[in-house]
Structures are given as structure tokens and as C-alpha cells.
Amino acid sequence: MSVKEEIKKIKSLSKDQFELLYQISKRLNSLHYEEGLIEETLDLIINVVDAERGLFAKYNEAKKEFEIIAARNLMKESIQDLTSFSSGILQKVVESKKPCLYHDVQSDPTISQFDSVQIHKIKSVLGVPIIKNGEVWGVILVDSQLNRKEFTEENLVFLDFFSNLVSLALDKIIDYQNLEKENLLLRNQLQNIQPIREIIGESNAIKKLFQLIHKVAVTDATVLILGESGTGKELVARSIHNLSHRKDKPYIAQFCGSIPDTLLESELFGYRKGAFTGATSDKKGLFEVANGGTFFLDEIADISPALQAKLLRVLQNKEIIRLGDTKPIKVDVRIIAATNKDLKQLVSENKFREDLFYRLNVFPIEIPPLRERREDIPLLVKHFIKKYSSKEITIAPDAMKKLQNFYWPGNVRQLENVIQRALILCDSNILLPEHIVIDEEESLLDFRGTLEDFEKLLLLKRLKEYNGNRTQTAKSLGVSVRWVQMKLKEINSSEFDSNE
Numbered sequence: 001m002s003v004k005e006e007i008k009k010i011k012s013l014s015k016d017q018f019e020l021l022y023q024i025s026k027r028l029n030s031l032h033y034e035e036g037l038i039e040e041t042l043d044l045i046i047n048v049v050d051a052e053r054g055l056f057a058k059y060n061e062a063k064k065e066f067e068i069i070a071a072r073n074l075m076k077e078s079i080q081d082l083t084s085f086s087s088g089i090l091q092k093v094v095e096s097k098k099p100c101l102y103h104d105v106q107s108d109p110t111i112s113q114f115d116s117v118q119i120h121k122i123k124s125v126l127g128v129p130i131i132k133n134g135e136v137w138g139v140i141l142v143d144s145q146l147n148r149k150e151f152t153e154e155n156l157v158f159l160d161f162f163s164n165l166v167s168l169a170l171d172k173i174i175d176y177q178n179l180e181k182e183n184l185l186l187r188n189q190l191q192n193i194q195p196i197r198e199i200i201g202e203s204n205a206i207k208k209l210f211q212l213i214h215k216v217a218v219t220d221a222t223v224l225i226l227g228e229s230g231t232g233k234e235l236v237a238r239s240i241h242n243l244s245h246r247k248d249k250p251y252i253a254q255f256c257g258s259i260p261d262t263l264l265e266s267e268l269f270g271y272r273k274g275a276f277t278g279a280t281s282d283k284k285g286l287f288e289v290a291n292g293g294t295f296f297l298d299e300i301a302d303i304s305p306a307l308q309a310k311l312l313r314v315l316q317n318k319e320i321i322r323l324g325d326t327k328p329i330k331v332d333v334r335i336i337a338a339t340n341k342d343l344k345q346l347v348s349e350n351k352f353r354e355d356l357f358y359r360l361n362v363f364p365i366e367i368p369p370l371r372e373r374r375e376d377i378p379l380l381v382k383h384f385i386k387k388y389s390s391k392e393i394t395i396a397p398d399a400m401k402k403l404q405n406f407y408w409p410g411n412v413r414q415l416e417n418v419i420q421r422a423l424i425l426c427d428s429n430i431l432l433p434e435h436i437v438i439d440e441e442e443s444l445l446d447f448r449g450t451l452e453d454f455e456k457l458l459l460l461k462r463l464k465e466y467n468g469n470r471t472q473t474a475k476s477l478g479v480s481v482r483w484v485q486m487k488l489k490e491i492n493s494s495e496f497d498s499n500e
């Protein structure tokens with residue numbers, strides 16, 4: 001286009017349009033992009049050209065698709081659905097790389113075949129390409145269901161100017177969009193590792209646990225919590241309930257290990273009067289009491305085959321039958337189960353129903369043992385000191401080291417007990433190594449770890465028995481003194497370093 005033509009074009013713009021272009025250029029050029037800038041700009045344009053809707057769409061050349069950046073109607077509402085705009089007209093703008101103006105598109109045979117034009121009774125359309133490096137980057141489009149005489153050449157010129165301004169500011173817009181996406185992503189990530197107040201820990205293992213809890217809590221999925229004794233399975237179950245939409249409904253926990261079968265059954269399912277001697281009246285079971293809420297079945301591996309079958313019905317049909325009754329009762333409970341046993345192993349030994357296992361194993365959450373997240377120990381120690389003492393009590397570094405080096409077969413519960421005991425033993429305001437009394441006998445009995453860890457535990461115990469004498473310790477274990485020294489180096493236990 002010649003300069004002369006360009007000037008003629010500029011001259012055809014009204015004062016209002018000039019004013020608006022000036023405002024827009026200033027805003028597009030400002031240092032900071034405010035949220036909603038594109039939307040607001042579209043609103044202005046809809047107003048000036050007297051359209052009903054406006055669209056600012058990015059064109060993906062490879063996919064031959066458009067993506068909405070902003071779309072607005074007269075009510076300044078955002079439009080999410082691109083298909084309500086005429087894809088045919090968008091395509092025409094892309095192909096011609098030129099501004100397009102259509103009046104009375106309903107009777108234009110080259111356009112009216114496009115569905116959205118028909119459905120939305122669009123009469124007038126103005127479309128302008130946004131060109132970047134000679135390619136169509138996107139399209140600005142305004143349309144109206146009325147036969148707008150305002151959709152004039154003059155307005156086309158205006159839109160063209162606007163599109164040039166946008167092209168110039170495009171890099172900024174893209175940066176802004178990327179930033180926004182990144183922001184959203186970060187916000188999302190942040191949300192997922194939001195800590196859970198009752199669960200103490202900052203290790204990666206615990207952060208992953210937080211993520212899983214947040215994700216599953218908002219669903220109704222059955223959760224199977226796995227982990228050694230004392231790792232916090234019950235704590236996790238309760239957190240899931242508290243973070244769920246059932247939080248204001250009952251949370252009921254039932255320990256299923258070592259309880260006589262009939263007792264457990266009548267607890268869970270209730271009974272009818274006369275179901276057995278002593279059943280003098282009808283009684284609701286806990287599943288009914290928990291209706292609308294969450295049911296935590298603790299130590300699920302221990303339930304009898306008969307109860308396993310009944311539990312399967314709760315999970316499958318969401319109904320229970322009271323003892324001595326035949327009528328099923330619908331219950332709406334979310335099930336969380338926990339075990340420290342290897343359920344899969346029990347299934348292969350025919351001790352646990354496979355179908356029940358799969359029903360329970362919908363969303364397994366494994367809590368790692370404390371020894372695999374030792375970095376959480378200082379935090380937990382401080383937490384338990386606060387929990388059990390109202391005084392300002394600190395812990396000596398060598399006492400903390402002792403706690404961090406220990407193997408913790410009883411996990412967090414054992415640590416909690418040890419701290420509680422230490423606080424009783426301590427009559428100053430600093431916990432010392434001598435206050436940390438770990439009952440290793442108990443630890444060995446409760447042992448669930450690897451052979452290597454057992455080795456360490458046994459070595460430490462023996463060393464203590466022989467007052468740290470490595471020669472006697474080695475002899476009693478049937479190993480060389482060198483072996484003992486090497487192991488101790490591995491354990492890095494300060495406790496026995498200088499006793500010989």
C-alpha cells in the first residue's frame with residue numbers, strides 16, 4: 001500500500017476511533033500487563049464498531065486450528081466456545097491474509113453454508129488477521145446478528161490498525177500468556193504439596209504423601225493405607241476424611257485385628273432383636289452410624305473369610321444386612337482400610353480374598369518407615385517435646401544424633417514414646433543422651449525391617465551388653481573385630497566410639 005493510500009486510510013478514521021487507538025497503543029505498550037487487558041480491549045472494540053461479540057484467537061498453522069485468547073459479548077461476558085464463531089470466516093481471513101468484511105452473510109452463498117453462521121443467525125462479520133513475520137498469527141473478529149450498517153470500510157480500517165498494534169505488542173502478549181500458564185502450574189504444584197497440619201514432616205517422602213492425600217481426599221475412592229506399625233496410618237486416614245466433602249459427617253474407625261469374629265460382625269453390621277442370645281433389641285451397626293461419612297477399617301488383613309465376604313458386599317453394592325435380618329440397608333460410606341501386612345502375599349496364600357483385595361486396592365498409599373526419612377526426625381522431636389511439655393525444652397546435639405541414628409522399628413509411635421520418657425527423666429530444660437532410653441529388646445521383637453538393619457540393631461545391642469568392648473562383641477557374634485569396626489563406621493554411631 002502506498003503512503004498516499006495509507007494516509008487516506010488514516011484520514012477516514014473518526015476522532016473516537018483515533019482516541020481509542022491511542023489508548024490501546026498506550027496500554028499495549030505499558031511495561032506491565034494487567035490481567036484482563038485483552039478482554040477489556042475487546043470490550044472497547046465491540047463498543048466502537050457496534051458489534052455484539054468479539055473474538056481474539058490464535059491460529060495454529062500446523063494443526064489448522066484456532067485457540068481462543070479472549071472472546072467477549074456485549075454483556076462483557078467471556079465466551080469459552082470457539083465453535084459458536086464461524087470457522088469458515090476465520091479460515092477465509094487466514095487464507096486471504098487480509099481484513100474481510102461481510103454483510104448479510106445469511107444470503108451470501110459462499111458463507112452461509114457454515115454451520116455456526118446459520119445457528120447463531122450471524123448477519124455481519126468483520127475479520128482482521130494479526131500478522132507476525134509475514135504469517136498469520138491470529139485473527140480478530142467481531143460479528144453481529146443484525147445487518148449492521150456500522151460494519152463499514154471505515155471500521156475495517158480501524159480494526160486493521162488495531163491488529164497492527166497487537167502485532168507489535170505480540171511478543172509481550174505471548175510472554176504474558178506464558179507467564180500466566182507458568183503461574184497456574186506453580187499454583188497447582190503449590191496446592192498439591194500444601195502441608196497437612198497434623199502430619200509433621202518435610203522430607204520428600206512426606207511431601208509426596210501430602211500430594212496423594214490432597215488428590216484422593218476430594219474423591220470418594222476407596223483408599224488402602226500401607227505401612228509399618230506406627231508410621232501414621234490412622235493419622236493419614238483421618239486427614240483424608242478431614243479434607244473430604246464428608247468432613248462434617250461421621251468418621252468412624254474400627255480396629256479389626258484380634259477381635260472375635262461375631263463381636264466384630266455385630267459391631268460393624270448391627271443385629272436384629274433375637275439374632276442371638278443377648279440380642280434383646282435391634283441395634284444399628286457402625287456402617288449405618290457412619291452413613292454419609294468415612295469408615296476406617298484398621299488392620300484389615302486380620303478379618304475372617306466370612307467377614308471378608310460381607311465387606312465385599314458393602315464395597316460392591318453399598319449395602320449391609322444386619323445379623324439375623326434378610327433386608328439389605330443402603331449405606332453411603334467411604335471406606336479407608338489400613339494394614340501393615342503384605343495383602344498381596346496373603347492373597348497368594350489364600351488367606352485374603354482376591355476380589356476384596358482389588359476392591360480395596362483402588363488407591364493405595366504407602367507410608368514409608370521413619371528410617372527412610374530420617375530428616376523428619378528433628379521436626380518430629382520438636383513436635384513431641386511441645387506436645388508433652390509446657391516448658392521451653394531444647395535437645396542437646398548428641399542426643400538428637402542418637403535419635404537420628406536409631407533404626408526405629410516402631411516408627412513414629414516409638415519415637416513419640418521415647419521422647420515422652422525422656423521428658424519425664426529430664427529435670428533440667430535440655431534433653432541429654434542419657435535421657436534417651438530406647439528399649440532395644442522391644443525393638444528387636446517388633447522388627448520388620450531388612451536383614452542388614454537387623455544386623456546393625458543386633459550389633460548395637462551386643463555392644464551395649466559388653467559395654468562397648470568390640471573384641472568381646474565380635475566374639476559373641478562370631479565375626480572379626482574388623483567387621484565390627486567396619487559396621488560401626490557405616491552406622492556412624494557416636495555412642496560407642498570411645499568406649500574400648
Ligand SMILES: Nc1ncnc2c1ncn2[C@@H]1O[C@H](COP(=O)(O)OP(=O)(O)OP(=O)(O)O)[C@@H](O)[C@H]1O
Nearest residue numbers: 198199200228229230231232233234235340412413
Ligand atoms: N508424621 C507424623 N506427624 C506427627 N505425628 C505422627 C506422625 N506419624 C505418626 N504420628 C503419631 O504417631 C503415633 C502412631 O501413629 P498411628 O496410630 O497413625 O500409626 P499406625 O500406622 O496406625 O500404627 P499401627 O499400625 O500400629 O496401628 C500417633 O500418636 C500419631 O499421632
Ligand SMILES: [Mg+2]
Nearest residue numbers: 230233234298
Ligand atoms: Mg493404627
